[in-house]
Amino acid sequence: MTTVSTTAAPPWRHRALAAALLLALLAAWEWTARHAGLSALVLPAPSAVAAALWTGLRSGYFLPHLGATLHALGLGLAGGGVAGLLTGAALAESPLLERVLRPYVVVSQVVPKLALAPLFVLWFGFGTASTALITGLICFFPLMENTLTGLRQADPQRLQLFRILGATRWQTLLRLKLPIALPTVLAGLRMAVVLALVGAVVGEFIGASQGLGAVIIASQGMMDTSLMFAALVLIAAIGLLLYQATLLIERWLLRAHAGND
Numbered sequence: 001m002t003t004v005s006t007t008a009a010p011p012w013r014h015r016a017l018a019a020a021l022l023l024a025l026l027a028a029w030e031w032t033a034r035h036a037g038l039s040a041l042v043l044p045a046p047s048a049v050a051a052a053l054w055t056g057l058r059s060g061y062f063l064p065h066l067g068a069t070l071h072a073l074g075l076g077l078a079g080g081g082v083a084g085l086l087t088g089a090a091l092a093e094s095p096l097l098e099r100v101l102r103p104y105v106v107v108s109q110v111v112p113k114l115a116l117a118p119l120f121v122l123w124f125g126f127g128t129a130s131t132a133l134i135t136g137l138i139c140f141f142p143l144m145e146n147t148l149t150g151l152r153q154a155d156p157q158r159l160q161l162f163r164i165l166g167a168t169r170w171q172t173l174l175r176l177k178l179p180i181a182l183p184t185v186l187a188g189l190r191m192a193v194v195l196a197l198v199g200a201v202v203g204e205f206i207g208a209s210q211g212l213g214a215v216i217i218a219s220q221g222m223m224d225t226s227l228m229f230a231a232l233v234l235i236a237a238i239g240l241l242l243y244q245a246t247l248l249i250e251r252w253l254l255r256a257h258a259g260n261d
Contacts, residue, residue: 044226053230062234068210069200072128076135077196084140088147093169109141113199117206131203131211138199139192146188150181186250193242201235
């Protein structure tokens with residue numbers, strides 16, 4: 001009887017396949033844009049998008065818009081993230097609070113944020129404040145829900161042991177529940193980071209004069225589709241970088257936690 005040994009493909013092969021797929025998609029896009037008889041207003045070629053992106057970066061046109069989007073993103077992610085963590089921990093520790101507040105939390109999430117944007121502009125002005133609030137609302141729920149779920153994953157027998165040893169609720173939260181919940185909380189952080197970028201751009205559609213979302217609206221008015229795609233490329237690049245940074249932070253925290261066990 002012979003056994004077939006299987007080994008995982010090296011990481012570079014996966015990256016090469018991903019790069020090859022990207023090149024194939026770009027080549028198909030370029031050919032379609034040039035030979036399918038489509039107007040550049042409908043579908044600009046990747047070469048035209050690259051030219052618009054390079055021109056905008058070289059001239060400095062994109063820099064203030066990048067700064068505005070990152071500023072609103074950082075404020076919203078920090079505020080919504082901290083609020084989500086604290087709310088999730090409070091609801092996990094108090095069944096009474098969960099029964100009272102959870103319906104309101106759910107309602108705050110099912111209401112479309114784009115519908116709230118005009119109200120935020122009316123209440124908080126046209127600019128970073130309203131955009132950051134929309135961003136915070138969007139990234140609040142994943143962290144709250146994952147924190148609540150993660151903190152309730154503790155083994156009942158270990159909880160009983162902590163009670164027998166006389167541990168306070170605070171000590172039980174920090175030394176038992178939070179370490180167990182860490183992977184779930186970090187998964188919520190990954191989702192929150194991606195959704196925060198979506199929230200920042202959506203907020204800029206209505207409530208900002210600067211930012212990549214504002215660039216998309218302005219390029220639509222100017223009928224400059226290449227500029228619109230260039231802004232989308234920058235948004236995608238920011239999202240990928242933030243997601244990879246979150247993965248690195250997650251690996252570091254989980255490795256540090258495993259080393260302390």
